[in-house]
Amino acid sequence: MRIAELSETTGVPAPTIKYYIREGLVAPGQPTGRNQAKYTEEHVRRLKLVRALVEYGGLSLAAIRDLIAQVDNPDLQAFDLLGAAQRTVTQQKDPRPGPYKDSAERRLHDLLTKRGWRIKTGDPAYHTAVGVLAALDEIGRQDMLDALDDYAEAAERIAEIDVSLVGDVSDRERAVEIVVIGTSVGDTLIAMLRRLAQATVGERLYT
Amino acid sequence: MRIAELSETTGVPAPTIKYYIREGLVAPGQPTGRNQAKYTEEHVRRLKLVRALVEYGGLSLAAIRDLIAQVDNPDLQAFDLLGAAQRTVTQQKDPRPGPYKDSAERRLHDLLTKRGWRIKTGDPAYHTAVGVLAALDEIGRQDMLDALDDYAEAAERIAEIDVSLVGDVSDRERAVEIVVIGTSVGDTLIAMLRRLAQATVGERLYT
Incomplete structure (x- = not known):
């Protein structure tokens, strides 16, 4: 999907999505042309998580970046990941x-x-x-x-x-x-x- | 008791007690001479309440004054008073x-x-x-x-x-x-x- 659809699906405005990508919270899309990129269901899930962390966790960008790194760390067991999220x-x-x-x-x-x-x-x-x-x-x-x-x-x-x-x-x-x-x-x-x-x-x- | 003892019993500094009296949260003591007054157990209880409201209720002076007025309102039944405190x-x-x-x-x-x-x-x-x-x-x-x-x-x-x-x-x-x-x-x-x-x-x- 393109960024407009990603924005519509997640409720996150496109400029905010680009900001999250620049900050390393969300992976860039796959380039499909000049100024265009393709996004997947993985992006949808990640964006929903980041939005929840910002809106409901009251977390700073640094704290979100930390937690996202743990989501992406395959060596971290699910139980330990959930504990990290709770803490x-x-x-x-x-x-x-x-x-x-x-x-x-x-x-x-x-x-x-x-x-x-x-x-x-x-x-x-x-x-x-x-x-x-x-x-x-x-x-x-x-x-x-x-x-x-x-x-x-x-x-x-x-x-x-x-x-x-x-x-x-x-x-x-x-x-x-x-x-x-x-x-x-x-x-x-x-x-x-x-x-x-x-x-x-x-x-x-x-x- | 004198203000020094009242302060010691309640843990509220004497200048703060005087401030609460000026703000009408605590009744003045009974004058016993120039610049001296006598305080009772009622003052102890009231001061402990005001301190708890400030420290643990996170309340503004205006909100504390409102609540104190309800404590002092004999027409308000205990159950309604507790509801007011909770709200x-x-x-x-x-x-x-x-x-x-x-x-x-x-x-x-x-x-x-x-x-x-x-x-x-x-x-x-x-x-x-x-x-x-x-x-x-x-x-x-x-x-x-x-x-x-x-x-x-x-x-x-x-x-x-x-x-x-x-x-x-x-x-x-x-x-x-x-x-x-x-x-x-x-x-x-x-x-x-x-x-x-x-x-x-x-x-x-x-x-």
């Missing part, structure tokens, strides 16, 4: 060193052990989780810390739904797109469903 | 009008009916949820929409934990603080637990 859309907030952090790390370690969750060294979600637990401890929300395992159980249920949606991982672009959109848009979806549910659950209790 | 920390993102929005509204309406969730007119979580569902439809994530009820079930479980933590609502400052921190910090906690769980659930499936 790319996870904001790392480091906890302040101190007794609250130490205690939060022990608490999270106990949770991981209890639930059989294995984590990768340097996982941003681990560091951010430690920071959240330390903050809750510091502001006296022991009640939320006591409920940690209950929250983790609900989170595991969500993760099971998430993972079931990824399905076949042989189409690496599609699988990465599912993880990036599912993780970032999914956070907002879950946060809103939580609020909508709170209103009714609270009403049962307090009126 | 204050919920970002509303309006969906673009169009067929995706219409379809998202129908989908959310069906979900609310099925689960028996009642919502308040103008709830920002409702509008943001419609926007998320419309976006997922538009980018072809029918699979996530099909899993909506499963996500909602997990969200309801989270809401049950949330509401159980509020407990006694007769201390209105404390109840509002629990809702604001629980909602905002809780979103991050759940998002991180979800990621930590994904890694292990995915590993079971894909390696």
Whole structure:
């Protein structure tokens, strides 16, 4: 297909496609004449992924280039690729060193052990989780810390739904797109469903 | 107690306390002499709430003043106060009008009916949820929409934990603080637990 059709199929304007090609995010088309090139289904998939990363992952060009390189790295197993995609859309907030952090790390370690969750060294979600637990401890929300395992159980249920949606991982672009959109848009979806549910659950209790 | 002790107890610097008093967020102390005033446990509770709203709710002074007015309004029932607190920390993102929005509204309406969730007119979580569902439809994530009820079930479980933590609502400052921190910090906690769980659930499936 020509660039006009590629643009129409993906919803990405032609000048933006050319920009992505110059930036190395998308491979150039096969030249078919002066100022003309032919594009394939592979370009469609790649462009959809780049658009999803820009619009829903909130990622910088550098971060997108990094992730795309991993999509294209045949030595990287699908599971590790999905982990890399998920970590790319996870904001790392480091906890302040101190007794609250130490205690939060022990608490999270106990949770991981209890639930059989294995984590990768340097996982941003681990560091951010430690920071959240330390903050809750510091502001006296022991009640939320006591409920940690209950929250983790609900989170595991969500993760099971998430993972079931990824399905076949042989189409690496599609699988990465599912993880990036599912993780970032999914956070907002879950946060809103939580609020909508709170209103009714609270009403049962307090009126 | 004097302002130095109030500052020490709450962790809020004395000049910041004076600023909150000038802005009407905290009542002035009872004068005990020139440039001296006496503060009570009520001041401690109020200051802790204001600090939580600033630090964890990410709220503007105007939004905090609004919410504080509702804490102080004896005609507002506890349940409605908690709803107001929750809505204050919920970002509303309006969906673009169009067929995706219409379809998202129908989908959310069906979900609310099925689960028996009642919502308040103008709830920002409702509008943001419609926007998320419309976006997922538009980018072809029918699979996530099909899993909506499963996500909602997990969200309801989270809401049950949330509401159980509020407990006694007769201390209105404390109840509002629990809702604001629980909602905002809780979103991050759940998002991180979800990621930590994904890694292990995915590993079971894909390696």
